Amino acid sequence: MNSAVMTTYAPSDIAFDRGEGVYMFTEDGRRILDFGSGIAVTSLGHSHPHLLAALHAQVDKLLHYSNLYVIPEQERMARRLADNSFASSVFFCNSGAEAVEAGLKLVRRYQVEAGHPEKNRIITCSGSFHGRTLATISAAKQEKHMQGFSPLLDGFDQVAFGNINEMRAAITDATAGILVEPIQGEGGIHYAEPDYLKRLRATADEFGLLLFFDEVQTGVGRTGKLFAYEWSDMEPDVMSLAKGLGGGIAVGACLANERASTGMAPGSHGSTFGGNPVAMAAANAVLDVILEDGFLGHVQAMGKYLKERLAALGEKHPKILKDVRGEGLLVGISCHATNLDLVKAMEAENVLVIPAGDNVVRFIPPLIVQQNEIDEAVEAFDKVCAAAQAP
Numbered sequence: 001m002n003s004a005v006m007t008t009y010a011p012s013d014i015a016f017d018r019g020e021g022v023y024m025f026t027e028d029g030r031r032i033l034d035f036g037s038g039i040a041v042t043s044l045g046h047s048h049p050h051l052l053a054a055l056h057a058q059v060d061k062l063l064h065y066s067n068l069y070v071i072p073e074q075e076r077m078a079r080r081l082a083d084n085s086f087a088s089s090v091f092f093c094n095s096g097a098e099a100v101e102a103g104l105k106l107v108r109r110y111q112v113e114a115g116h117p118e119k120n121r122i123i124t125c126s127g128s129f130h131g132r133t134l135a136t137i138s139a140a141k142q143e144k145h146m147q148g149f150s151p152l153l154d155g156f157d158q159v160a161f162g163n164i165n166e167m168r169a170a171i172t173d174a175t176a177g178i179l180v181e182p183i184q185g186e187g188g189i190h191y192a193e194p195d196y197l198k199r200l201r202a203t204a205d206e207f208g209l210l211l212f213f214d215e216v217q218t219g220v221g222r223t224g225k226l227f228a229y230e231w232s233d234m235e236p237d238v239m240s241l242a243k244g245l246g247g248g249i250a251v252g253a254c255l256a257n258e259r260a261s262t263g264m265a266p267g268s269h270g271s272t273f274g275g276n277p278v279a280m281a282a283a284n285a286v287l288d289v290i291l292e293d294g295f296l297g298h299v300q301a302m303g304k305y306l307k308e309r310l311a312a313l314g315e316k317h318p319k320i321l322k323d324v325r326g327e328g329l330l331v332g333i334s335c336h337a338t339n340l341d342l343v344k345a346m347e348a349e350n351v352l353v354i355p356a357g358d359n360v361v362r363f364i365p366p367l368i369v370q371q372n373e374i375d376e377a378v379e380a381f382d383k384v385c386a387a388a389q390a391p
């Protein structure tokens with residue numbers, strides 16, 4: 001095909017026409033089970049009636065106006081995020097990378113306000129992913145993302161994920177903050193020892209640093225808690241959200257506690273589209289559903305079931321699969337066979353799953369997924385593994 005779309009992606013040749021629940025349909029009627037959710041985005045599945053109703057109502061009234069005026073739906077969304085998290089204020093933007101960028105700026109500004117302009121470096125972890133802007137590729141330091149884009153941004157140091165001693169050893173008089181994903185998503189669903197996050201908190205306090213969690217992938221119910229940090233008994237100072245936040249509408253957010261946001265005076269940061277009425281109608285509608293009684297319990301139960309079924313497949317196909325890991329409906333299985341081959345074969349079986357780093361296949365269905373739909377995905381994966389070539 002002679003495409004005019006820039007060659008940054010190498011899409012498979014399927015195009016979708018409509019969606020309903022966990023299924024998407026092609027124009028010629030092929031039905032495909034979506035266990036990728038547009039990379040952890042469509043958390044309520046496709047065509048969720050509550051989300052659609054909220055969007056239709058807003059679109060009929062107003063699409064956009066700027067942050068030069070009060071946006072009531074944005075006020076409401078910020079209040080609800082603050083009331084349900086560690087944060088006291090929220091900056092809205094349109095993507096994960098922008099949410100991380102906002103947080104990086106906030107960390108630097110905080111240290112200036114605190115009388116420490118010399119503290120301007122941020123420590124990040126190997127295997128992390130924070131987006132594709134210049135600052136976020138400079139932060140994550142993934143060779144394949146940086147290549148050809150020099151000069152990168154200075155101000156980032158990197159240590160091994162999950163190693164508190166290395167983290168402490170890397171702190172200098174120039175360190176301003178620590179940026180980590182509580183569970184590394186793109187890197188291959190890696191999580192650290194249970195008390196790593198608590199020790200990061202203690203370390204940040206000891207050295208006067210801000211602790212910044214990138215929950216762009218793990219946030220908004222994906223792991224079975226509203227935010228992944230809730231699994232450990234601690235709170236960050238700053239947190240980025242995006243992916244699932246708008247249920248398919250582009251919404252990003254940077255949340256901060258009171259001290260972390262003190263320097264962000266009028267004019268210090270901004271976004272033309274950030275927090276506009278349509279985006280906020282979507283985000284409020286997503287939150288309505290996720291905060292319903294029992295919803296997060298459903299995510300936990302489905303996640304447990306999915307992990308158990310995949311672990312059983314791991315035992316059945318030990319030459320193809322390795323271990324299952326994840327929390328809630330952020331689940332990955334590491335493979336002996338090539339993950340991309342398995343993803344491709346699943347597509348031929350009409351199931352979408354997503355590759356991740358470390359040769360992992362990610363199962364990240366909409367959070368509304370039901371047990372029989374998990375069975376359908378797992379049965380397809382069983383068939384694919386049975387036919388796959390052991391390396």
Ligand SMILES: *Cc1c(COP(=O)(O)O)cnc(C)c1O
Nearest residue numbers: 095096097129130131185216217
């Ligand atoms: C996807 C992701 C990002 C980048 O989000 P974009 O919306 O693609 O900019 C940042 N951080 C994490 C943890 C992510 O998973």
